[in-house]
Amino acid sequence: MTSAVLQVSDLRVTYYTDSGRTRAVDGVNLTLYAGERLGLVGESGCGKSTMALALMRMIKPPGRIESGSAIVGDETDNVDMLKLNEEQVLQARLSRIAYIPQGAMNSLNPVMRIGVQMIDAIQAHRPKATKTEMREQAEAALESVELKRGVFHMYAHELSGGMKQRVCIAIGILLSPKVIIADEPTSALDVVVQRQVMETICKVQEKIGATVILIGHDMGLMCQITNRVAVMYAGKLVELSTVREMFTNPMHPYAKALIASLPNLDNKGVFRGIPGLAPSLLKLPSGCVFHPRCQYAMDVCKTTMPQQSVTKSGRYVYCHLYDKDGNQVSGTPLIKPEAVTN
Amino acid sequence: MAPLLELRNVSKIYSQGLLSREQTIALDNMSLVLDDSKPSIVAVAGESGSGKTTMSMLALGFIEPTKGEVLYKGKNLYKLPANEHLKFRREVQAVFQDPFAVFNPFYTIDHLLTVPIDKFKLTKSKKQARTMMEDALSAVGLRPDEILGRFPHQLSGGQRQRISVARALLLKPTLLVADEPVSMVDASLRATILESLKKLKKDYGISILYITHDLTTAYHISDSIIVLYRGGVMEAGDVDTVIKNPKHPYTKLLIDSIPWPDLKLRWGTTDLQAKEGEYKSTTGCRFAGRCPFVMPKCKETVPPLFQTDKTRAAACFLYEENPQLARQNITELISA
Numbered sequence: 220m221t222s223a224v225l226q227v228s229d230l231r232v233t234y235y236t237d238s239g240r241t242r243a244v245d246g247v248n249l250t251l252y253a254g255e256r257l258g259l260v261g262e263s264g265c266g267k268s269t270m271a272l273a274l275m276r277m278i279k280p281p282g283r284i285e286s287g288s289a290i291v292g293d294e295t296d297n298v299d300m301l302k303l304n305e306e307q308v309l310q311a312r313l314s315r316i317a318y319i320p321q322g323a324m325n326s327l328n329p330v331m332r333i334g335v336q337m338i339d340a341i342q343a344h345r346p347k348a349t350k351t352e353m354r355e356q357a358e359a360a361l362e363s364v365e366l367k368r369g370v371f372h373m374y375a376h377e378l379s380g381g382m383k384q385r386v387c388i389a390i391g392i393l394l395s396p397k398v399i400i401a402d403e404p405t406s407a408l409d410v411v412v413q414r415q416v417m418e419t420i421c422k423v424q425e426k427i428g429a430t431v432i433l434i435g436h437d438m439g440l441m442c443q444i445t446n447r448v449a450v451m452y453a454g455k456l457v458e459l460s461t462v463r464e465m466f467t468n469p470m471h472p473y474a475k476a477l478i479a480s481l482p483n484l485d486n487k488g489v490f491r492g493i494p495g496l497a498p499s500l501l502k503l504p505s506g507c508v509f510h511p512r513c514q515y516a517m518d519v520c521k522t523t524m525p526q527q528s529v530t531k532s533g534r535y536v537y538c539h540l541y542d543k544d545g546n547q548v549s550g551t552p553l554i555k556p557e558a559v560t561n
Numbered sequence: 562m563a564p565l566l567e568l569r570n571v572s573k574i575y576s577q578g579l580l581s582r583e584q585t586i587a588l589d590n591m592s593l594v595l596d597d598s599k600p601s602i603v604a605v606a607g608e609s610g611s612g613k614t615t616m617s618m619l620a621l622g623f624i625e626p627t628k629g630e631v632l633y634k635g636k637n638l639y640k641l642p643a644n645e646h647l648k649f650r651r652e653v654q655a656v657f658q659d660p661f662a663v664f665n666p667f668y669t670i671d672h673l674l675t676v677p678i679d680k681f682k683l684t685k686s687k688k689q690a691r692t693m694m695e696d697a698l699s700a701v702g703l704r705p706d707e708i709l710g711r712f713p714h715q716l717s718g719g720q721r722q723r724i725s726v727a728r729a730l731l732l733k734p735t736l737l738v739a740d741e742p743v744s745m746v747d748a749s750l751r752a753t754i755l756e757s758l759k760k761l762k763k764d765y766g767i768s769i770l771y772i773t774h775d776l777t778t779a780y781h782i783s784d785s786i787i788v789l790y791r792g793g794v795m796e797a798g799d800v801d802t803v804i805k806n807p808k809h810p811y812t813k814l815l816i817d818s819i820p821w822p823d824l825k826l827r828w829g830t831t832d833l834q835a836k837e838g839e840y841k842s843t844t845g846c847r848f849a850g851r852c853p854f855v856m857p858k859c860k861e862t863v864p865p866l867f868q869t870d871k872t873r874a875a876a877c878f879l880y881e882e883n884p885q886l887a888r889q890n891i892t893e894l895i896s897a
Contacts, residue, residue, distance in 0.1 A: 262747050263718070380609070409608035409774050414818040414828060436747055439777070439820035443828045466824050480752050481822040482781045484805070490759075490781070492752035496717060 222293045224397045224430050225251040225274075225316075230287035230301075232266075232273045235280075241500035243269040243282070245454040248527070248535070251398070253293070256424065256431045258441035258462075260477070261451035262497045267434045268321065270451070271400045275318045276300055276308045291315050291398055314344055317391040321402040321434075324383035327375035333386055334371035337361075340393055360389040363426060364419050381412035385419055395427040402434045417444055438481050442466060450474045453498055453508040460534035470536040470545070472513045507539065515540060564635060565597040565768065566620060566653065566736055570889060571629035573615050573792075587615040589792040590629070592889035595770065597735060600762050602769040603895060604779035604800065606815070607789035613772045616789070617740045620770055621655055651681050654729035658741040660721035664713040670724060671709050677732055697727040700764070701757040719750030726757055730765065737761065740772045755782050776819055780804045785872075785895040788812050791847045794866065798873025798894045809875040811848045846877070854879060866891070 232244040243266040251257055259267050272278050274289050289300040298311055337357035358368045364385040391399055405413040424431050441448050449459040458471040469475040476493045495512035498504055504511050510520040525537045530545030542548055573588040605613045618624045619631055622638045631638045633649050657663050674694045684690050695705040701723040729737055743751040761767045773779050779786055780800055787797040796809040807813045845860040867880040872894055874886045
């Protein structure tokens with residue numbers, strides 16, 4: 220196994236709002252290895268973006284990172300994003316961990332040429348670099364995302380949505396970070412362009428050997444792109460497993476419902492939504508947060524929060540149906556991927 | 562069969578520029594008849610800029626066609642007398658893309674639903690109005706007591722989108738134009754909205770024009786599909802035939818790019834030709850610049866529709882040996 224490049228442990232983020240405290244990210248543990256692509260999925264408001272922001276140290280009041288650590292880098296050279304001071308954080312961003320925000324393509328400055336915006340980013344990290352060096356670096360980044368060097372001189376409005384998204388990826392990889400977080404990079408794009416952009420991300424990632432965290436709710440995309448999938452629900456990580464395991468044998472009831480709700484070619488006209496609504500983070504249900512919607516809910520689920528189970532193959536799951544080694548607790552209903560009925 | 566809504570050789574051209582009139586053909590010579598004898602769901606699919614929203618705007622009578630005419634029950638939409646136009650407004654309803662933008666945030670859901678009732682004088686009694694609202698909400702799978710009296714911001718995107726559907730249903734329309742109704746909604750809630758749309762067709766006999774870029778949902782909900790590319794029909798026909806065995810290179814590309822949530826189906830077997838923004842041809846097939854099978858003739862003449870199967874036609878010279886189908890007869894494939 221290659222070395223870990225991102226170790227998140229017990230990450231907690233709380234927003235202090237007028238109507239109460241909301242735990243947007245509640246005790247998330249994650250380890251990512253070099254060259255891996257992780258998909259982070261969940262319904263809107265489940266805390267996926269908050270988690271990404273926390274890793275970047277970009278949580279603003281009323282939000283606060285309560286606890287946890289996020290170690291970026293391998294054994295020889297690493298930093299804990301959550302313990303750095305302001306100055307160090309600025310240095311670590313982009314050079315160690317890059318974030319491509321949601322709707323990034325609309326974040327380009329319309330009155331600045333693309334190149335100027337890219338050089339801005341390089342200058343902040345390499346103040347001594349000469350103009351030609353910076354320009355070369357920026358153009359190389361543009362080339363690596365399959366854009367022409369000429370894009371350097373263009374304005375954002377001269378580019379199509381897919382091209383703008385690629386410019387944002389190019390900015391993200393300027394300094395070859397070890398971790399790239401892409402927050403719904405293709406949610407506003409067409410399928411064909413989406414495929415082009417995703418293929419670009421994968422190619423670039425392989426080239427610089429980074430880890431990608433792909434945030435989104437399109438399970439289809441996750442299936443095609445990622446190696447592992449983490450499912451979040453109401454601020455908690457409920458399951459983390461490889462794509463194959465997730466799609467063939469989901470362990471957590473929510474993951475299972477999510478997989479079952481996916482349309483595919485064989486189950487035409489069968490719509491299986493997840494009954495109920497995601498809880499408001501202000502008023503979380505007692506015990507396991509998923510129990511009001513869970514078809515396997517037991518009495519213990521209503522009162523006690525499930526502990527993390529780790530299976531032999533390294534899957535995490537938080538559910539009372541499993542003991543701490545990830546074996547099914549005897550006497551509980553067996554979760555099987557439901558056969559497709561037509 | 563009586564035609565309900567008919568697009569007859571409709572083109573829509575947007576021109577811009579003061580001196581050099583640069584023209585964009587948003588929709589080119591489109592003909593389609595939606596018939597009222599048998600309710601059906603017709604999907605119109607294509608990427609952005611393919612003219613699918615233009616088509617929905619034309620069908621709703623929001624914009625006037627540059628050429629051709631839009632007919633409602635055999636009469637030109639733009640020449641309807643006032644009372645008939647009001648009737649059209651009631652019978653043809655719309656559901657739009659963004660559930661967060663369509664509601665006035667200052668009004669409660671009750672108010673939002675009362676407006677159409679008052680406007681179209683559906684009932685005078687308040688009690689009856691309430692029953693109508695409750696029925697419409699239940700029909701889309703919402704619990705009226707949870708919804709009525711609330712403000713839009715208190716509801717989730719999925720709930721709001723279903724309220725849009727309920728509002729349309731209230732007026733007992735004969736046709737619903739749904740323009741990307743699920744693209745802004747969480748994947749886990751899509752299923753419920755599609756389910757309620759399907760129910761409209763089954764229980765209330767409402768035809769639906771389902772405009773989308775998402776072929777997955779189009780496949781699941783519709784009976785037939787029209788694939789548009791830069792304003793022109795590329796392939797049309799029965800949805801099962803088209804999606805499971807696409808003929809036109811563009812449809813193939815689209816279907817190949819869908820990220821299916823299935824480990825057996827991998828992405829990217831057909832090569833992606835030419836990057837976006839680089840395809841501008843003035844004559845010949847619109848897709849020629851990106852087509853992997855392009856022939857010299859594709860760049861000179863616009864391919865007509867060739868009927869490859871009983872229920873499907875593709876506008877591509879690869880299928881020349883098949884009989885031609887006049888563009889205005891697309892409907893035959895759809896109602897077959």
